Amino acid sequence: MTSLTPPANTPTAPDVPTDASIIEAEEEVHAGRTLADSQPPSDEEILVVEDLTVEFPTDDGLVKAVRGVDYTLHAREVLGIVGESGSGKSVSSMAVMGLLPKNARVRGSIRYRGRDLLKLRPKEQRALRGRNIAMIFQDPMTSLNPVRSVGDQLSEAVLAHHLVPRKQAMARAKEMLDLVGIPQAERRLRAYPHEFSGGMRQRVMIAMAIINDPDVIIADEPTTALDVTVQAQILEKLLEVKDAVNAAIVLITHDLGVIAGMAHRTLVMYAGKPVEVGETDQVFYTPRMPYTAGLLGSIPSLEGERDGRLRPIAGTPPSLINLPSGCPFSPRCPLATDVCREREPELAEKGDDHLAACHHSDRLAEAEDATAFFRVPEEER
């Protein structure tokens, strides 16, 4: 068992800043709320995505970015979507926002409170965007306009949907900055984005997303561009504002650690398709799809062998233009058999409200440690 305390012979560095603010920030992290504190999801279905496919015609062929995604988001629920780059997680959420480039071919249905977003006219879609469904982007450094003050940009989000005087919009903007924990909000409204730190800017982005009381917040890798301490603060803030405006969150990330503490349910995507869906705990403790198991196994652990190596999933994600026949994960899967290479498995019930797309889920279920399949063979070390 590796001890978490530093080795005794480490000299205490004399020039380490013992800044009070760092300690304070640290405390804030621990005092923050967890998913269990926040309001539980209800049965009301807010966003229903059915058989969503997105394709991009390119010179090299048709890129099948999303190949049939289904999910249901309930009110006040946090749904985590995990997957590696190119698994279609961002594209599917952009489809929900209606922000895909013009050349994208979108099929299927995205129903928000019963209205199919794909059938709306652009004007109706714009009216919904920001007001009912809001988005938080990955990179707060580039998501704010450098030449306009923060207050300007926040109040604009209000003015885009409400016929109110500018002053009132500004007051709302200030309220939101207070809510996301930016000190001296009044003064900060006049500041420009370059005067904010990365974490502060992401708070501003969160404020902008919730300023119109949306029902659904899509957070596309909201913490990827931030360092770990700030990451924790931002995630907590996200849970806090979720309760403040009573919204449901779709949390897109490639970081399983983020999902673990944040999401009620988790959807794992691979090559444009969901491969495992279930309660976050189920997915984490009893994965029924080797890809999920591989992802979990690739997380460095504080326990276990001291010099144990990271266990990556060998190979690379498939090309979205020429997908392999059968299960797209089969070329990288240690469990793959002939049936995997011939027939793509359907998403099927593997337990209580737990779906997975794999022919060999039972082998994972039988195994004591599902991640062990990805162990690097001894001779290859």
Added chain:
Amino acid sequence: MTSQTQTAEAGTPPPPQAGDAAQGLNIVARSQGQLIRRRFFRHRGALVGMVLFFLVVLLAVSSIGWGPIPGWWDKDATTTGTVTNGGDPTLSVVPGFLGGGGVHLGEHPFGQDNTGRDYFALTMRGTQTSLLIAIIVGLVSTLVGTVVGAVAGYFRGRTESVLMRITDVVIAVPTLLLAGLIGVIVAGHGILLFALFLGLCLWTQIARLVRGEVLSLREKEFVEAARSVGTPARRIIFKHILPNTMGIIIVSATLAIASAVLTESALSFLSLGVQPPDTSLGRLITDYRTALSVRPWLFYWPGLFIVAIALSVNFIGDGLRDAFDPRQTRVRD
């Protein structure tokens, strides 16, 4: 950490103790506007250009007055009189002790034409007209060019094709020919209409520049973020994208003014521009071109003013371009 912040501040030596830290953190960031102004005023050429331009404007407006405002010069541009001393300029700038006639304006500093009109007053009238035309042309062409370029760049697709093909057509036709045609059509309807139409042929450069800039800005994440909160396209173009292109717009507006002075002079010289009784610098040159051998000053005074205006405005534009370029950290000598 703190000492790093402090050494970053130009010239400040790192403090001896940590106690000084608070002092070093009192760094007030310069705003973007301050930085631009600073860079502009450090640009020697631009500064000289601005002073020269200001002097030309001041001279033209104050000497013979503007509209109802009276000027300090007692002669006007239309009164004919007797030609004294062959109409030679009486302006003298060489002081007496250097063997010259002393510093004075004299009766007719820029001389007289063959009907005895005061050429100083005439040149000032011409300068006023030329400047007015140039500024209107600058405004109109910048406005049209910016809107066309921004709309084409933002909406892409068919809108872009149509707008940019129109731009291509306007570019393909020689400016002088097009402007000349307009000059003939609006001849006799006053200089304002002429300036307006001239502006409508000179917007193409700006349209292409702005379109290029907008093409890259529209892919920026802050534009996507603005769209994600439901901001309408009109607001995105005018509130998010165009403020980011302000630098190049201001610079090309300045350069458009400079080229407008020259275009107007050329057109007027071809008798396609300003029509009598109005006069402009180009018009003056054309009117007195036959007098070149007898009274050369009738030719070179307006020429001098054309060069002064075009040069000074170009220098200002040059300085603005450098000032708006944030990558420009060092000011060239």
